[in-house]
Amino acid sequence: MKHVLGAVCGASVLLAVPAMAETTLTIATVNNGDMIRMQGLTSEFTKANPDISVKWVTLEENVLRQRVTTDIATKGGQFDVLTIGTYEVPIWAKKGWLVPLANLGADYDIADLLPKIKDAVSVDGKLYAAPFYGESSMIMYRTDLFEKAGLKMPEKPTWEFVIDAAKKLTDKNGGVYGICLRGKAGWGENMAFLSAMANSYGARWFDEKWEPQFNTPEWKTTLTTYVNLMKDAGPPGASSNGFNENLALFNAGKCGMWIDATVAASFVTNPSQSTVADRVGFALAPNTGLGKNANWLWAWSLAIPAGSKKTEAAEKFIAWATNKDYTKLVASKEGWANVPPGTRTSLYTNPDYLKAAPFAKMTLASIDAADPNKPTVKPVPYVGVQYAAIPEFQGIGTQVGQQFSAALAGSMTVDAALTAAQTATEREMKRAGYIK
């Protein structure tokens, strides 16, 4: 027995030695399909960079946000690479929490990044995060149900058409609902959708002087339309549905239309996940003719916190994961349909990708249609389509989201929800010093 123990100890010491590398990068990321794929391909990076080893910390989005914010605000230095969204990049860059990415290498080809996405992760012309995958939102609809109802989806549908179609597609006895939309409260949940929808109706979060705008007729029209539409043509219990719940409903064939993130396109067309994979069409998010579509813009991006002492290695990793060659690597291992979308122009001219991803054209058109620097019909003092890039927005957005979710559930009237949203937002903005 002693010999066995000795042998095991000896072997473990021997095994431990070659694992020691010069630099260990700790990378924080979210549990999304594309990130898990990146995690799986880490060995390709370490093979090319034997002096660097990589440790992954994968967390749920909201947990990650809290964890990473604490660390970066205290300069804790626990992470070397962070996965953050377009909401955080401008705020954190201005606070000096992020290292500008200036040494991504000669072959990185920054000009190839989609302009809207590049803008969203840059501050004063400097890139503070490298986009890993980008998304907008669009309509996903059931081609078979549309055909049966004698409807034809226009390429740029109006809200009027979408509302009418949703009512015609609804067959509550048969368990099919015309439209599935987010209802779960949260700044990144129902408010992502509702802010984008409000933009298309000419509404805005704040006017040029940071005064909240929920008392305007545009917001009233937006919320009334949304609540009535969901009452007439939405699934029951919609006020607790988020992305995943709607994805499950759509994949089970319960939704005629679904307006949500463009990344969902690869899930709903994947036969191993979806029962309607071969019957899905795509269209731009609806508009009202005012010049803005109800679609958002988001990019999960990789950034280096100012507290990291391994910026050189971290930048090497970021350049590897967001370069053109990375998409080729993913394509060779997992197929073109699985490459991270929405960051590079070259991907959308690649015939292999366009063949494998029927949703590619519409994803690109949706990303192009969103403008975080000019998100609304009337001018606004903030950056961001489905959010306002100020630190206070997370709290305010979630509070407002709770009121709107209550209006959808029927426990509050639309007017009461708007008044409550206005009061809460005014209070928070006063407290934060934006208005007097």
Add this chain to the structure above:
Amino acid sequence: MARKSTTQRVVVSTIGAWFFGFLIFFPILWMVLASFKTELEAFAIPPSFLFFHWTTENYATVQERSDYLLHAMNSIIIAGGSTLIALLIAIPAAWSMAFSPTKRTKDILLWMLSTKMMPPVGVLVPIYLIYKSFGLLDSRIGLVFILCLGNLPIVIWMLFTYFKEIPRDILEAARMDGATIGRELVYVLTPMAIPGLASTMLLNLILAWNEAFWTLNLSTSNAAPLTVFIASYSSPEGLFWAKLSAASTLAIAPIIILGWFSQKQLVRGLTFGAVK
């Protein structure tokens, strides 16, 4: 007058007990079942209960993607370590308050409990900064320390109530026989309080095992326990319910097994003093 226990009454109460037992257990059962489904079946509407294609692929994926043993070992060390240290501090504290109370004892006990009333997130940044300065971030010892501190008020309160039940005369008799304070604690008080100690220890172990605020915020990778392991499988964008269920099943397995073998002590501890 004792109530008659008729067969009918026994049958009804047995069925009732089983029904409520099943109702409470159902979410755990559902999670275990979902962990053996494919992702497509895991969110199928209507859901399939037992007749689905059973698979262990989720467990294989979880094993492949994360180091379960490292996380489980961290959980055992952190929960076990914090419980042991908490007991070492709490036994003398509860003993002194139960057997030599002063006029401030009640206030001290209440003050200790009041520390549990503050939401932990309120002190996250100061604690994070302190941990950063002492190099305790992402260390097991740091987590042992914070969980021990967090649970100490409950441990002292529980032990205090158990010790109160023990007649002082026995301790006085030991003292008359010349026992020192240390001997009195180890040879007289502790053996008599073993059921109370066991249930306090178990409850504290479960609380520390399930603690998901400090463990998530103060650990990164080296000291990350099973709470971090579960959090890495939850996703707002993408359906990974089967994998999440598999990860959760693996995470609760050790503590469920421990609970199963010690349920007698646990129930006794939780109902101790409930009927007087």
